[in-house]
Amino acid sequence: MTVQLDLKDIKGGELEQGYSCSLSEFPELGLLAAEGGPEFYEPLVFQLRFQRVGQIITADGTLDATVKLRCGRCLDTFKHPLNESFSLAFTPAPENDIAADEEEIELAGDELNLIPYKDEVIELQDPLQEQLLMAVPINPVCELTCHGLCPLCGINLNCNSCDCVRKPFNNKFNILAGVDLKTS
Numbered sequence: 065m066t067v068q069l070d071l072k073d074i075k076g077g078e079l080e081q082g083y084s085c086s087l088s089e090f091p092e093l094g095l096l097a098a099e100g101g102p103e104f105y106e107p108l109v110f111q112l113r114f115q116r117v118g119q120i121i122t123a124d125g126t127l128d129a130t131v132k133l134r135c136g137r138c139l140d141t142f143k144h145p146l147n148e149s150f151s152l153a154f155t156p157a158p159e160n161d162i163a164a165d166e167e168e169i170e171l172a173g174d175e176l177n178l179i180p181y182k183d184e185v186i187e188l189q190d191p192l193q194e195q196l197l198m199a200v201p202i203n204p205v206c207e208l209t210c211h212g213l214c215p216l217c218g219i220n221l222n223c224n225s226c227d228c229v230r231k232p233f234n235n236k237f238n239i240l241a242g243v244d245l246k247t248s
């Protein structure tokens with residue numbers, strides 16, 4: 065399925081369109097997974113509502129995807145659903161090709177989050193890929209109650225227990241408490 069919007073399809077100034085995408089549409093996701101980062105599952109589903117006002121096209125969208133993440137505490141992988149909503153806006157790219165002008169306009173466009181488009185068909189891969197990447201949590205944790213790994217023996221404390229965690233920690237505190245009592 066091609067991830068694009070054909071401006072011909074916006075007849076009454078409005079169009080709702082769903083996209084069910086494969087990973088091959090978003091090459092950066094594959095690179096990310098190859099580097100040990102989050103792994104996205106197929107399909108990557110988007111629902112977009114386009115509106116056209118003059119030459120400006122706006123889109124209100126939602127994304128539904130599942131990603132495999134690595135827990136920052138216990139290092140286990142887990143599946144995490146992504147459900148986000150977002151807004152995009154597209155504006156025609158400037159006609160004249162003077163590089164300096166274009167750069168300036170692109171900068172201005174960035175500030176307003178306006179994405180330039182050139183033809184009667186708007187390619188949506190890049191902006192949708194960006195939304196997927198932004199939806200990934202930065203510090204993923206498998207469960208809020210995840211106990212993580214024992215810092216001493218490295219055992220996963222979610223499914224195992226060990227003796228080395230609290231004993232040395234408590235002993236140290238007991239000693240300090242004892243010293244405090246004597247000196248005060």
Ligand SMILES: [Zn+2]
Binds near residue numbers: 207
């Ligand atoms: Zn965890």
Ligand SMILES: [Zn+2]
Binds near residue numbers: 214216217227228
């Ligand atoms: Zn331990």
